[in-house]
Amino acid sequence: MAERTKQVVVTVTGLQRDAQGEENRIELVGTGDYVRKNGVGYIKYRETELSGLEGTTTVIKVRPDEVTLLRMGKVEQKQVFRPGQKTQSLYTTPFGNLDMAVVTGVLHISGTAGAQELPAIYIEYELEIAGDWQSANTLSITLRED
Numbered sequence: 732m733a734e735r736t737k738q739v740v741v742t743v744t745g746l747q748r749d750a751q752g753e754e755n756r757i758e759l760v761g762t763g764d765y766v767r768k769n770g771v772g773y774i775k776y777r778e779t780e781l782s783g784l785e786g787t788t789t790v791i792k793v794r795p796d797e798v799t800l801l802r803m804g805k806v807e808q809k810q811v812f813r814p815g816q817k818t819q820s821l822y823t824t825p826f827g828n829l830d831m832a833v834v835t836g837v838l839h840i841s842g843t844a845g846a847q848e849l850p851a852i853y854i855e856y857e858l859e860i861a862g863d864w865q866s867a868n869t870l871s872i873t874l875r876e877d
Contacts, residue, residue, distance in 0.1 A: 734768050736765070736766040737766070737849070738763075739764065739774070740761070740762055741761055742872070743758070743759045744756070744871040745757050745869065745870050745871075747858075748867045749865065749866045761776050762776065763775050763776030765849060771792060771793065772792070773792055774790065774791040775788065776788070778804075785805070786804050786806075787802050787804035788804050793840060793850050793852065796814070797811060797838070806823065808822045808831075810833060814837065814838045816834070830862070831859065833858055835855070836856060838854050851871075852871065853871050855867075855868070
């Protein structure tokens with residue numbers, strides 16, 4: 732049975748704290764699609780100028796125990812978030828590539844029990860670039876029907 736794609740409003744809120752304790756908070760709101768296939772949720776939206784990733788499409792794959800962030804277009808990346816694990820990725824831009832890693836501390840996903848529910852995602856992670864610690868981060872992704 733084919734799942735119906737829902738038009739959604741996607742809210743992405745990020746908080747980044749660097750080694751000096753400086754905090755940077757960003758909130759982006761846009762429209763996208765959500766579909767659930769074979770027990771896996773897919774959130775898809777186009778990045779905007781505000782995110783600095785214009786020309787990039789983001790797909791967030793939501794499983795019960797992990798979240799995968801896929802970026803395609805001007806910027807390319809595949810980053811997996813799994814609690815208690817360090818995962819590597821290559822962040823590809825027109826200006827060059829960065830070796831990145833995240834250590835996921837907390838991954839909380841709600842609203843994935845039924846096919847009609849929209850997921851809400853909360854992630855706490857540490858970011859490393861080229862092997863050097865950069866920041867402690869939180870990422871929250873919420874959806875509501877458009």
